[in-house]
Amino acid sequence: MDRAILAALQRDATQTASALSGRIGLSQPATWRRIKRLRDARVLSGRRVVLDREALGFGVTVFLGVKLATKGRVSLDDFERAVTAIPEVQLVEHVLGLYDYRLRVVARDLSDFERVLRRRVMTLPGVGDVEANVLLSEERRPGPL
Template sequence: MNDIDEIDRRILSALQRDAGQSLETLGAQVGLSRNACWRRIRALEEASILTGRIATVDAARLGLGLQVFMQIRTSAHAPDWLRKFSEATRAMPEIQGVYRMSGDLDYLIRARVADMAGYDALYQRLIARVPLSDVSASFVMEEIKETTALPL
């Protein structure tokens, strides 16, 4: 299923814009019947190309107006440390993404918090759960582009 066709691409593009639209509306956009759209979506899900359907939420309206990128360096690279780090970061709902990086940086964390006090609380909880060599943070001043949509 890795070889998707143009109709699958149009379905995926439309779902990335609005996953809540009806099958009738989606079918009209891509030129298929409701049932044909449903079969295509099921096939994309079964092939793990379409992995979920979500709603996007305005973080600032929910009191989570500060986005932070935490740059993590560690001197520990043992499997036990990585397991603890993974468990700790997965358990913290403020953390939206954790990435193992190449180069000088070991890990990059993307998180959403209410304010600087919220960041400090997150930082304190993280360092209490797993030893880190260095943590620095960059705070987003303006979001110019934020999307989950892939270029199809």
């Protein structure tokens, strides 16, 4: 039942416990208790609205691999603090591999992305090598766990 609740809430987090209970075949109080238990266990946290980037004028998405020139704890903290202040950077992931960070950057078009790259990303503390991969299409959106 918990998995059915989680799957339904991932599709639409605005559902009430009453509406959700009808969909999964459980009483409204039992559904509400299960949702509360999932929140208390931090399996569920918050509700999000998914914005359409293209409808908002952000037609380009680029994944950046960023390798830091220096890798002390101070440079990691400085980089993370600075990169999270850039509004076009939608996701910052500290990764293991060829690059130290993977960023998801949105821009209005390629010239706007170039501006973000040159004026914001490349000037961040500790940035060494950068590799850009432009998103051509997104075939699969993240689904339920």
